Amino acid sequence: MSNSVEIPFSTTLLVRDTCLCLHAQRAARALARLFDDALRPAGLTNGQFSLMMSLNRPEPPPMGPVASLLAMDQTTLTAALKPLQRKGWVMVMENPKDRRRRLLVLTGEGKAVLARALPIWKETHAMLDGRLPDGGSARLRQELLAVSGMAVETPKSAASLRRPRHSGRAMGE
C-alpha cells in the first residue's frame, strides 16, 4: 500500500540539527539527570525539588497556579504530589473558603529536606553556570522563558480552544 515513501536522509539531518523541540527535550533530559544525580543524597529529584521549593511561600498556594508555574498539566501535579504526601513532606488540605480548592502545605520535615537540598542545588547550579559561555546562562534562561510563555498561548492552534488549560503566570513577584 503505502510503500516506498522515501524521506531523504538530508531531511533527517535537517530535523536533527534544527528541531527546537528535540533540542529542548535533549537538554531537559540531560539537565534532569545532572540534578537528579546531585540531589539524590538529599532524597529528591529535580522535579520534586522545584515543586517543593515552589510551595515555600508565606501563604500555601492552591494547585492551579502551581501547575501553571511549573508549566505542567494539573493532572501531572496531582500525581507528582502523591509520593511527597506519602513521605510526609507535603500536605494537601481543603480550602474552607472554597471547597473545590486545595492548599498545598510544606510540612516541617518537608522544609528540612528542602533545606538540606538547597546547598546542593546552589553548588550544582554554580558549576553549570561556570561551564556556560559568558552570560550564556542569563541568555539561555531568557530564551527558555520566552519559549515556555509562547507555547502556552497558541492563537493559531485550535488546541488552546479545545483544551483551555495552562493559563500562564503565577506566584506574584
Next chain:
Amino acid sequence: MSNSVEIPFSTTLLVRDTCLCLHAQRAARALARLFDDALRPAGLTNGQFSLMMSLNRPEPPPMGPVASLLAMDQTTLTAALKPLQRKGWVMVMENPKDRRRRLLVLTGEGKAVLARALPIWKETHAMLDGRLPDGGSARLRQELLAVSGMAVETPKSAASLRRPRHSGRAMGE
C-alpha cells in the same frame, strides 16, 4: 524534630527565576505540548516523531547510538520502541554480525506515517521560529546543544563513573 527550618521566600523566588533545570523542564513541557497537539492528526507524539526520524538512515542503526543521539537512557529507548513496534512502524531485528545488537528498521508504513507528519513539523517549527526574536532560534539551539553536551560529561560528578552511560555523539555528519 526537624521543625522550624525556614527557607526565606526570597530564596524560593531566586530558585524560581534562575534555575536552568526548571526553565528547561518548563520549556520542554511547553514545546512537547505544542508539537504533540500539532502532530496528533498524524498519530505521532513529538518524541515518536524525533525517534522515528532518527531511524531514517541509509543503514539501520543499533540502539545505543540512537539513545545517545536523543540523550535518553537506553532503557527508555527500549520502552519507547514498544508502541511503535505494535503499530508496525518500526522493526527491531537482530544483527547477525553481533547478536547482542539490534537493528532498528523503519517499515514502509512507518515511513509513510513519518512523511505525513513532516509537513506538520515544518509548519509548526516555522511558526515557532517566527515568534522568536530575530536569530533567537539559532542562538537557543546552540545553547541547548551546549547544555546537553555538557551535562553528559560531568567530571566532578562521581555519577558518570558509577553509571557510564550516555557517551555523547552519534549519527555521523
Next chain:
DNA sequence: ACTAAATACATTGATATCAATAGAAATGAG
C-alpha cells in the same frame, strides 16, 4: 432561589523516564 455554565481537582489509561538489575554475546588476557 434555581439552574446552566464555569471552575478546581481527581481518576484512568497510555506512554515516557530512569535506577537497579539481569541476561546474553563478544572481547581480551593468559
Next chain:
DNA sequence: CTCATTTCTATTGATATCAATGTATTTAGT
C-alpha cells in the same frame, strides 16, 4: 582455548507526563 571482563540490550519498579473523562463546588444569569 578458557575464563573474566566488557558490551549491548531487556526487565522490573517507581515516578512523570498528558488526554479524556468524571465529580464536586462555585458563580452567574434569570
